Amino acid sequence: MLSDEQAFQQVMETYSDYLLRIAYLYVKDWQVAEDIVQDSFLSYYVKFEQFEERASLKTYLVRIVINKCKDYLKSWSYRKQQLTNTFFQTKTDPQKMLQQAERLDIAEAILNLPIPLREVIIHYYYEELSVLEVANLLRISDNTVKTRMRRARQLLKEKLSSDEWEVLANE
Missing domain, CATH: 1.10.10.10 (Winged helix-like DNA-binding domain superfamily/Winged helix DNA-binding domain)
Structure with missing residues (x-):
């Protein structure tokens, strides 16, 4: 039987590439996508007892990533970066x-x-x-x-x- 840490490590290894691609398709920036995926795994780790298995784990993790991407796209830091890129675009x-x-x-x-x-x-x-x-x-x-x-x-x-x-x- 796997410990919680081993199970979590296995979840990360299984889904990290897939979730990274999903996050990138939303935010169009690999570094931000990596941060979002890390943050999503952290959220899952902190609240994994709340996962009720009404949907697959993959679907649950994708939903967390999508919500975090949408939060990022609404954030001031994203809007500020977009504004800066517009002014300094080559x-x-x-x-x-x-x-x-x-x-x-x-x-x-x-x-x-x-x-x-x-x-x-x-x-x-x-x-x-x-x-x-x-x-x-x-x-x-x-x-x-x-x-x-x-x-x-x-x-x-x-x-x-x-x-x-x-x-x-x-x-």
Whole structure:
């Protein structure tokens, strides 16, 4: 039988990469995503007795990470950083832009979607969850998931060139 510390270590090893990817998709910064995942594991460790197993542990941890990401995106430090980046943003080299692969353009377009639309696209296409699984994870109705996916696809279609859109539509 595993001790609590061993069980916690096993949970961290099992889910840390997955949770890091989820956090990055929300906050678009690897260092902040790492901090959020660490903070999420700390929250889980402190309150692991409260986990009632109504959902899987993975779903529970993802919910903690998503909530912490949303809290971060509402925080003053994030807004201050965004404002600073806007003022000191350097111009991109046209040659670099031409060398970017279509998938990077698609990823950028997805990351620029509003969070409610971005999260359904990410969970559906990249995490390969069903509409019902996405609805349960985000605590919204399946019709809301479908509506958000339709809106996200429309925005992506407007943002992407026809070649890029065909790559995304065929996935």
